[in-house]
Amino acid sequence: MPEISQLSGPEAVRVGFYVCHCGTNIAGTVDVKALAGYAASLPRVAVSREYKYMCSDPGQALIEQDIADHKLNRVVVASCSPLLHEATFRRALGRAGLNPFLLQMVNIREHVSWVHLDKKAATEKAQDLVRAAVQRVALHKPLQKRRVDINPSVLVVGGGIAGIHAALTLAEAGKQVYLVEREPTIGGHMAMFDKTFPTLDCAACILTPKMTAVGSHPNIKLWTYSEVVKVDGYVGNYKAQVKHKPRYVIDDLCIGCQECIAACVYKEGKTPDEFNLGLSMRKPIYLPFPQAVPQKVVIDRDTCIEFKSGKCKKTCVEACGDRLAIDFKQKETFDEIEIGAIILATGFKTFAPERNPYCGYGRYPNVYTSLEVERLINASGPTAGEVILRDGKKPASVGIIHCIGSRDANTNRWCSKVCCMYSLKLAHLIKEHTGAEVFNFYIDMRTPGKGYEEFYDRLLDEGVHFVRGRVAEVSDWAVHPSEEGKLVIRAEDTLAGFVRRIPVDMVVLSVGLEPQSDAQDVRRLFNISCASEGWFLERHPKLAPVSTFTEGVYIAGACQGPKDIPDSVAQAGAAAAEALALIDAKSVELEPYTASILEEECSGCKSCISLCPYQAIAFIEEKKKAYINEVLCKGCGTCVAGCPSGSIKQNFFEDEEIFEEIEGVLAYA
Amino acid sequence: MSDKSPDKPKVAFYWCASCGGCEEAVVDLAEAILDVVAKVDIVFWPVAMDFKRKDVESMADGSITATFLNGAIRTSEQESMARLLRSKSQLLVALGACSHLGGIPGLANLFDRASLMQEVYVHPPSTINAEGTLPQTHYQDNGHSVELPALHETVRSLDQVVDVDYYIPGCPPTPKTFLAAVQILLGSELPVKGTVLAPDCALCDECPRKDTKPEKPVFTEFKRPQQMLVDEEKCLLAQGLLCMGPGTRSGCEALCVRGNMPCSGCYGPTSRVRDQGAKILSCLASLVESKDEAEIDRVLSTIPDPVGTFYRYGLPGSLLRRKKPGVRQAPLPSR
Amino acid sequence: MELKRTIKFEADRDPEFVRWISHTVGGERIRHCLQCGLCSGKCPLSLYMDYTPRRLMHLSREGFKEEVLGSSSIWLCTACYACMVHCPKSINVTHLLYALKQRAIEEKRYPRRFAIPVMARQFSDMVRGSGRITESWLIVKVFLRTSIWRLFGMSGLGLKLLRTGRMPLKRERVQRRAEIEKLLDSVAATRKELAI
Amino acid sequence: MKYAYYPGCSLRGTGRAYEESLLAAFRLLDVEVEEIDDWNCCGATTYMSVDELTSYALASRNLALAERDHSEIIAPCAACYLVLNKTQHYIRDYPDIKLVVNRALDTIGLKYRDKVKVRHPLDVLLNDVGPEAIAAKVKVPLNGLKIAPYYGCQIVRPYSTFDDQGDPTSMERLLEACGAKTVRYPLKTTCCGGSQKGTLPEVGLDLIHYLLSEAQKNGAEVITTVCPLCQFNLESFQKEAGERHRQTAVPVLYFSQLLALALGAPADTIGLQRGFVPIRPVFAKKEIAYA
């Protein structure tokens, strides 16, 4: 590696400039030839080139060769966003023996060619940015990345199918996993389904073995009824605090015999059962569903008489007997864990159809959501698998309305991806269970997936009706005698070209998928971003779909966007693999963008100390100066901007480097 | 001021837009001045001895070893004297805050010349000037004509007019600062051109109250000394007083703070800072306690005059230099 | 059975019409239409329409100007805005129908003695003359120019209105009528100047 | 605060009862209004459908006149309410329209500054006066009179923000404050046919019939409206609709008539005599002791 110290004078700086065409992505809007010519005219630029794809191997080789041939000691690449290829070009510099941080990238794709139409204005803007980079890079100093060790255990948040799969994958690889689920059982939405499309295999049959495996795996610490409340640290070295909500039943003592439930002073359940979406009732002491993992009952303090009055006979305690598992005095407890990586698999919630008053949900009792119908069809559900209306009658005609809370600017703009397929599944199952006439109201039928289109074909064969049109209204007012006493669905049959009114006994609303209502809190807790709709934001939509912008935090399943079971499982596997790749590297490099105090110059005014949210700045009494702990510093630069005497510098973002950049973009003729 | 010179170094003093306090500081050297005087020849010092411009004009270029010029550049006469002295001097030293950064006269940059003239010659309550007569640069009467220097639209620091070799900061520079600077200049090795001849560390470094400053100073209100009984021991910022010390170069030994008054920033910024006001603003604002915008505004509104506070001595030397001029006046016919 | 060729050729499309519709006020988002038919389903008048609003959206953006301007649907719209506020793609359907109606009038694409354009004409004349509308006179004038028989058919209703004092025969007027004229002239002048 | 009042043409014609009763109610509730000086036709939907630009200019004259002394305009007629609101939106959104309007106003010495808010009486009564204040002033309780409030289209769509666009309830809240009962029926914001009844008469009949019959099926003794055209359509063609579909007559009033009545206004001052279907028998049945 050349000695950088000998490059101290500006005359010694030799910049190589490279502009990437990116096919026509850049060259179509920015005059790359002119840009290269312009760069060549700038002081200190020794080489200026344009090339079709700078990120390709030959493109990188070009830089490496020039560094050797032209004794370059600074490189500027004008191409795509630095967030995409800064690492690529830094490695190229490294291979050529130059410190990787002597590179500056100019973003002329995302910030120029893709957002402007006027070629002249775009080229001018590119020139300004290039000039700024050339001026700035002259001041760059060689920097070294920091290397830190990685804690080999992983936190998985969310115990739906994605979280379960990720946890099992990691545990099988021998890693310690903490699986945190806020409900009393794992299983998530999948546990509520009856069958899964398109194969129609029973959801419980394929899910419960995995749930049990999680419950018994030696490498998995399963915490249900628990929530992560605090996260600190950085990649490889996170600390999390987990809150355990009191279930008023001691985990280790409850054997899941359920005798307490039978003995409860309530002979019948009086509380709407969450798992059955209120279609049945449960007691204050309950097991969410028969296959729940863990098999530990839970007491709901809002409905338990002992909590309300303190005067219950406590027949449950009696029934529990010597096991002494019931503890009304239980308090919430906390655990602190240290982990190297985090996988978020916090799932989704279904659209609340009350928000769309025209579909009649909440107004007409025979309007159901698709999830409710899943429970109706499920053999262990509230009707033991019978599809019957609230009055006990079997429907003779059923309308399934797609896109409730999807593809609609008034609610959610996105396609929820799974509804077409689950609507087909429900149409099939309803027809199978009741023999009813089934109408599907859809906008576009979306069945991309292995075996999915074939399933659609099967439904067409079964004689299910398909009306292409978004439903305008579900109402109970009759225009025609055949409509009396029915729910009337009004929609344009767009393929026929006129409006139809179709009377049915039962309406099923295929509700879309939405981010969890606390998605924003969760993402703040884990310091990641959300897309505008509230789905967790991946690092790159194609190339890093399970990574986030926070190193060491991964996302899996429907918390990232609507996903069916196969996709969620695949993503969970991918997230587990990413976490394994991180952990098995044993250590990780951190960006060297940290700040440091110029000790001689520091006046010890202490202004910076409270500016640091990471407590990285301390006041050294003996020296009466501030000191920055590099390990704790995350490199935001807030203290640098706040130091009144300019005595803190941030690597790669030094004041003078930024001044050069500002003056560079403005130094146009 | 090399030792190799057979003659004593020739020194000049001059006074532009300033109050004269800097030269007072020279006199305040007391006995020490004798040592200095013994080592140099003073060839030009209008405030102390009778010299005329033509005396300087008659000197050879570069014949003055060092000129200490205090005051900002406000008038045409000051500008021409600055240029003249620059050409006659080997070293030009900006003495004091006014020539270093623009100083108190620099606050005039918040106004334009026309409104200043109105304010001073037409509107004062003690003046009756119904015709709105303003001073003229050229006046002719009875075959005699009088010329007066013209006032510039903008006040400038010395280095915005001519090349400056060194700076001695302060309003005024303390005798100790001045003496230390002179000793550096008389020494064998000159510092890098452009150096400010004072320590490059902020004032807290030498503040007697340093130890009483809390690690987490937070502000819920900024106060002025007249609004409170000031604790004589405790850090003034910790008491809510707007002290510029953390953003001001040291060297004065915290004179004001010792006098129970907050630092107002006369020594200017450290060498690492381009704009003293911006930096102290950044520091103080980020220590405001609240996260609520209305509350932030309320706390910050207790600083009644941010520009006058943060740029008291350095408006012309700041990044923006002056208030953005309104519509520029059309040029008047030349004299 | 009479056979009619229904095939359409590219030459049947009017690109100018496409450009116009997507730049007209309210037409900004017409390309986003996903043809879900919600507008038709919501429309209280769609039961009478030859082309449902959804079909008009598509015919318009594809440039089938003849079909669009010849459609009865554009005259049936009552501006109840149900289509517009519920459109899942936020298309200003009602505003677009207004635009189509204006275009049809401009191109004189409506049946002779068709009431709506006549009503509009009478309306605007009355506003220019008085600054306000006197409903009784407006209705009389419209019927005189469309179907005098209907006027007699409605006479029962008219009498009822007269009897309940809801059909004053005195004409409502603004005091500063010159202002209204100046206002209207200025609009015409600016429209001409900017060619809008 | 004094509101500017914009009656619009219909309230001087078919909708006289609306104005009479609304102003009476305002007086009894101490809501001060001042009629906009020399107002002109708003441009109305008919005009808007054929010559929009002119209609914006006409509407903006009213806005500019009101703005001189007032910050809020009350526009009771649904069409006027819509047109004035739409004009404000379009002047904001489309520079060309702004230019045309500004120039036109300039010729008559007016200026539109977009400082005035257009509000519907329902909005004012509900949010500025409040149902509690109204309830406190009720002198003639409506004794559980079953009312089907009919909103129609243009005060809820597309610009209104004071109530839900699909299921508005402001009329319910006001009338219940007067001691009435309101009935729930599915068509309260479905179009009555609007001006089509005048131009394509056959079309509107079905719509009118469904509205009336659904309201009655759910127990309505009276239908209340907020729009002169809706009121006219719903009450004038009951016979024709009845011929088609078998239908009994139901009185159609402005909500303001019942409000004023409940607040103690004499029955003959609030246009009750102007209705085609007699209301007094209904009051008698309900033992409503109106003044």
Added chain:
Amino acid sequence: MLSRQPSASETSQAKFEPRIVAFFCNWCTYLAADLAGTSRMKYAPNVRVVRLMCSGRVDPQFVLDAFAHGADGVFIGGCHPGDCHYQEGNYKTLKRYHLLKRVLKEMGIEEDRFRLEWISAAEADRVRTAINQMVEKVRDLGPLNLELKDLENAYAEEVLV
């Protein structure tokens, strides 16, 4: 017929093209601007972005330096309050912004020339609209003409009383 075609009034004269310097934080606004790119949104080409790790790194000196070197406007983009990648750097920015705005006002720099906007990584459209709005506002204000080299000339040519 009424249309949204650019009218004669809009296209009649050559426009002044303002230069705006923007400071975008790496985690939210810079990403949003990247997303605007990948979404091929179009906006005014007048902004030059300087990337910093956090809006909290924006030293008020940078803002003044940009104005002093010829910027007609300065735009700071950071994460929404509560969403800062570094917990609360953006609050520091907010506080500095409030005080700096007052200083700029006293220095005769119009308020619309200095803007702080919270734009999350997902809000590409907000990048587009905020930039377009700012460019329009600054365009209406005209050039700031504070560039130092211009000032030097101006001083030299200053007319004396």
